[in-house]
Amino acid sequence: MTDFAFAPQSCPIDPAVESALRALRPIRAAALLEFARIPSVSTEPRHSPDMVTAAEWVAARLLGLGATDVEVVRTNLHPIVYGRIHEAPGAPTALVYCHFDVQPPDPLELWETAPFEPFLRDGRFVGRGVADDKGQIVMHLAALEAMRAAGRTPPVNLTFVFEGEEEFGSESLFQWIEPNRERLAADVAIISDTGYFEGNVPAITIALRGIMYAQIDVELSPVDLHSGMYGGAVENPANALARIVAALKGPDGRVRIPGFYDDVVALTDDDRAAIAALPFDEAAFRAETGVPALVGETGWTILESKTARPTLDVNGMWSGFTGDGAKTIIPAHAHAKVSTRLVANQDPARVFAALRDYVAEVAPPGVAVTTTYIHGGEASLTPAEHPATQAAARALRAVHGVEPVLIREGGSIPVTAAFDKVLGLPVVLLGFSQPACNAHAPNEWLAEANFENGTRVIVRFWDELASLGAEAPGP
Ligand SMILES: [Zn+2]
Numbered sequence: 001m002t003d004f005a006f007a008p009q010s011c012p013i014d015p016a017v018e019s020a021l022r023a024l025r026p027i028r029a030a031a032l033l034e035f036a037r038i039p040s041v042s043t044e045p046r047h048s049p050d051m052v053t054a055a056e057w058v059a060a061r062l063l064g065l066g067a068t069d070v071e072v073v074r075t076n077l078h079p080i081v082y083g084r085i086h087e088a089p090g091a092p093t094a095l096v097y098c099h100f101d102v103q104p105p106d107p108l109e110l111w112e113t114a115p116f117e118p119f120l121r122d123g124r125f126v127g128r129g130v131a132d133d134k135g136q137i138v139m140h141l142a143a144l145e146a147m148r149a150a151g152r153t154p155p156v157n158l159t160f161v162f163e164g165e166e167e168f169g170s171e172s173l174f175q176w177i178e179p180n181r182e183r184l185a186a187d188v189a190i191i192s193d194t195g196y197f198e199g200n201v202p203a204i205t206i207a208l209r210g211i212m213y214a215q216i217d218v219e220l221s222p223v224d225l226h227s228g229m230y231g232g233a234v235e236n237p238a239n240a241l242a243r244i245v246a247a248l249k250g251p252d253g254r255v256r257i258p259g260f261y262d263d264v265v266a267l268t269d270d271d272r273a274a275i276a277a278l279p280f281d282e283a284a285f286r287a288e289t290g291v292p293a294l295v296g297e298t299g300w301t302i303l304e305s306k307t308a309r310p311t312l313d314v315n316g317m318w319s320g321f322t323g324d325g326a327k328t329i330i331p332a333h334a335h336a337k338v339s340t341r342l343v344a345n346q347d348p349a350r351v352f353a354a355l356r357d358y359v360a361e362v363a364p365p366g367v368a369v370t371t372t373y374i375h376g377g378e379a380s381l382t383p384a385e386h387p388a389t390q391a392a393a394r395a396l397r398a399v400h401g402v403e404p405v406l407i408r409e410g411g412s413i414p415v416t417a418a419f420d421k422v423l424g425l426p427v428v429l430l431g432f433s434q435p436a437c438n439a440h441a442p443n444e445w446l447a448e449a450n451f452e453n454g455t456r457v458i459v460r461f462w463d464e465l466a467s468l469g470a471e472a473p474g475p
Pocket of ligand 1: 132
């Protein structure tokens with residue numbers, strides 16, 4: 001078993017908390033495994049009861065850590081867990097956010113073991129949600145657990161918001177934030193739902209992409225038609241959908257929806273130089289993903305294409321006969337799920353309208369085509385020089401002994417923009433999963449080293465934030 005504990009003479013965190021962490025290591029590992037066993041898949045209605053179970057699991061642990069005002073907030077869809085530990089008068093208040101819902105586990109056959117029967121083996125937690133994002137919730141809880149065990153009071157005031165709809169657009173949380181502004185008052189928001197950089201280099205994420213998710217439905221007739229009797233005389237919805245999808249994005253990686261790039265904040269030469277300086281190994285990235293070749297947007301590097309540029313992808317398509325053998329039909333209908341990843345300052349609603357209009361324009365006659373908005377969230381961009389970002393950088397540097405990098409991430413955490421725009425909080429994206437964690441894919445895993453070190457970074461970060469004093473973080 002690898003030992004992650006720090007020797008007392010080089011201990012980057014309070015030595016009393018370090019020794020508590022050593023003693024509690026099996027307990028926090030068991031907690032993560034127990035939590036990851038709950039199939040809290042937010043997008044599947046049959047898992048609604050599991051969403052409540054997961055919320056109650058978190059709430060019970062917050063209570064056990066001495067949190068007050070703990071509440072499992074019922075919403076129109078999945079619950080939100082709220083709680084606070086405000087025991088440091090005069091110290092800054094941090095709003096801590098993670099999510100306890102997970103992506104669907106399919107395709108199940110590609111998992112080594114069942115996705116909701118997680119295990120810890122050879123230094124890895126494996127199971128749906130261990131990295132995204134349950135492991136990170138447990139790191140926050142474990143940091144507090146060790147502080148309590150060491151007889152310490154958290155040196156900053158902590159307000160927790162853990163939600164169950166992050167993988168489904170965070171709609172309930174958005175509706176809840178505005179009327180609860182007072183309970184959410186803080187100096188800074190800390191979001192732990194990101195990870196380290198390629199090669200597992202400690203990182204702080206300063207930019208996230210937004211998202212706009214839609215569905216395209218192509219309808220021909222109430223039932224499938226005989227392709228011998230009708231073929232050639234009617235439009236085929238699957239062919240029509242293929243033509244529509246092909247029109248959305250060119251082979252150069254450029255999205256062809258008119259107006260799509262209008263609001264994009266241009267990268268400066270400095271931005272591009274900073275991205276180019278990151279230790280990104282394209283060949284290793286390709287090998288890791290197992291794809292035959294990487295494709296970027298023409299004129300941009302692979303790293304820019306996957307983090308700092310907007311893009312569009314088909315997430316799924318279905319139509320007609322897909323079984324073994326042959327069935328000669330013209331499908332009655334065809335469908336595609338399409339999502340765009342957006343950058344600052346693209347507006348998801350505006351991008352959707354542009355997509356809808358363009359689909360209507362390129363759709364062939366002979367079929368009825370509708371485009372429906374599913375969910376969306378804005379991109380975010382946080383200043384690297386903010387004192388809270390710098391405090392997080394010091395915590396990472398102390399625990400890992402290396403300089404953390406400031407990165408842009410291609411994924412989306414829609415709530416980031418809400419914390420920024422509705423609550424007026426600076427947001428620090430401090431997450432701990434390793435980049436090859438298979439988030440949203442089979443065999444999702446979290447390195448125990450990241451779990452252990454991340455817990456220590458959180459302990460150190462609260463001390464760093466406390467040392468700024470109440471006034472320092474500011475908006
Ligand atoms: Zn996540």
